[in-house]
Amino acid sequence: MIYLARPHLSGKEWEYVKQCLDTNWISVAGDFVPQFEQKIAEYTNVQHAVAMSSGTAALHIALHTLGIGQNDAVIVPTLTFVASVNAICYTQATPIFVDVHQDTWQLDTHILENYLNIGTYAYQGNYYDKKTHKKLKAILPVHVLGNMPAMHRILELADKFNLIVVEDAAEALGSFYQNKHAGSIGKTGILSFNGNKIITTGGGGMLLTNDKQIAKHARHLIHQAKINGNEYIHDEIGFNYRLLNILAAIGVAQIEQLPYFLQKKQNIFQFYKEHLTPLGLITQKITENVRSNYWLSTFLLPDHIDKSGLLQFLQANEIEARSFWKPMHTLSMFKEFSYITQNNMAEQIYQKAISLPSGTDITETELHTVINAIKNYLKK
Numbered sequence: 001m002i003y004l005a006r007p008h009l010s011g012k013e014w015e016y017v018k019q020c021l022d023t024n025w026i027s028v029a030g031d032f033v034p035q036f037e038q039k040i041a042e043y044t045n046v047q048h049a050v051a052m053s054s055g056t057a058a059l060h061i062a063l064h065t066l067g068i069g070q071n072d073a074v075i076v077p078t079l080t081f082v083a084s085v086n087a088i089c090y091t092q093a094t095p096i097f098v099d100v101h102q103d104t105w106q107l108d109t110h111i112l113e114n115y116l117n118i119g120t121y122a123y124q125g126n127y128y129d130k131k132t133h134k135k136l137k138a139i140l141p142v143h144v145l146g147n148m149p150a151m152h153r154i155l156e157l158a159d160k161f162n163l164i165v166v167e168d169a170a171e172a173l174g175s176f177y178q179n180k181h182a183g184s185i186g187k188t189g190i191l192s193f194n195g196n197k198i199i200t201t202g203g204g205g206m207l208l209t210n211d212k213q214i215a216k217h218a219r220h221l222i223h224q225a226k227i228n229g230n231e232y233i234h235d236e237i238g239f240n241y242r243l244l245n246i247l248a249a250i251g252v253a254q255i256e257q258l259p260y261f262l263q264k265k266q267n268i269f270q271f272y273k274e275h276l277t278p279l280g281l282i283t284q285k286i287t288e289n290v291r292s293n294y295w296l297s298t299f300l301l302p303d304h305i306d307k308s309g310l311l312q313f314l315q316a317n318e319i320e321a322r323s324f325w326k327p328m329h330t331l332s333m334f335k336e337f338s339y340i341t342q343n344n345m346a347e348q349i350y351q352k353a354i355s356l357p358s359g360t361d362i363t364e365t366e367l368h369t370v371i372n373a374i375k376n377y378l379k380k
């Protein structure tokens with residue numbers, strides 16, 4: 001089987017995990033967690049990085065530490081992984097879905113601006129959604145596939161409409177906007193180290209911020225909000241969201257290989273682009289000023305090609321490819337929420353997009369196998 005993206009453990013993972021096993025430090029305490037946090041903070045150039053059990057947990061904590069709650073609304077692109085929206089719902093806030101740009105597949109800042117201008121009203125310095133009367137509290141741009149939206153526009157709009165920016169950079173470790181790392185641009189940002197990400201801890205996430213109070217509060221919350229000391233005293237409702245030391249050990253080994261992984265992802269993407277563009281497949285356009293990590297090579301099929309037929313054909317040929325996310329506003333549990341769009345680009349992208357095997361351990365022969373299988377299907 002040629003996998004979509006599986007963990008690639010080619011560094012010191014065994015050595016560091018063995019150190020944990022040999023010394024018993026496999027749980028939440030131990031040196032690898034702060035080491036991993038420090039390495040991520042240095043790489044992303046933020047002052048604080050707080051390790052957590054998943055990217056979803058980090059998103060939840062990011063929103064929670066901003067005091068977002070049931071009277072608030074959070075703007076999020078409809079083309080994202082469900083976790084971005086689930087995290088908003090955990091806080092009881094209301095998501096407002098915005099369509100994505102047809103070429104970059106990122107939150108469309110023109111549609112966003114239009115909505116903010118005509119779909120909201122101001123009251124005492126805050127902006128409220130005209131339909132739900134919820135207070136607009138935050139924008140959650142998602143850096144889809146390692147590309148990023150026009151962040152300078154998002155920051156300008158956030159400033160004008162008194163919104164806080166929380167970046168879902170789950171897929172974007174190694175991506176930069178005007179030389180600033182994804183997740184380091186807003187008030188807070190999050191990364192994921194899920195098994196398919198550019199570096200993995202098996203499961204894990206990280207909250208990034210330059211705000212000392214947010215970092216301190218986040219750390220407190222994920223430790224069940226326990227006050228330091230020998231007594232079990234907790235001063236608010238907390239969470240058990242810590243990353244295990246044994247997983248952080250894998251993370252430390254993984255980040256040592258990040259430069260290689262980034263180069264490999266770019267090579268994979270270039271290879272596919274070179275071979276698939278002549279066949280009529282179209283890829284995501286990288287936004288101006290973005291350096292993408294090319295996390296997962298994804299292409300739009302020509303109109304006459306049936307996506308599910310191709311996916312089945314690839315599966316039968318032992319090639320794991322995937323459909324893109326069904327837009328969030330179409331999922332049953334989110335149907336009641338507003339969707340701001342002009343041409344429903346998210347749906348069109350979803351209908352035509354497939355993600356191809358992009359693991360950093362993929363061989364050149366395997367890449368050719370994928371291309372040949374696609375060619376064979378197109379010939380049918």
Ligand SMILES: Cc1ncc(COP(=O)(O)O)c(C=O)c1O
Binds near residue numbers: 055056
């Ligand atoms: C865009 C996006 N947001 C959030 C997440 C959630 O991260 P995790 O799986 O670590 O909880 C993921 C990936 O899984 C993702 O791709």
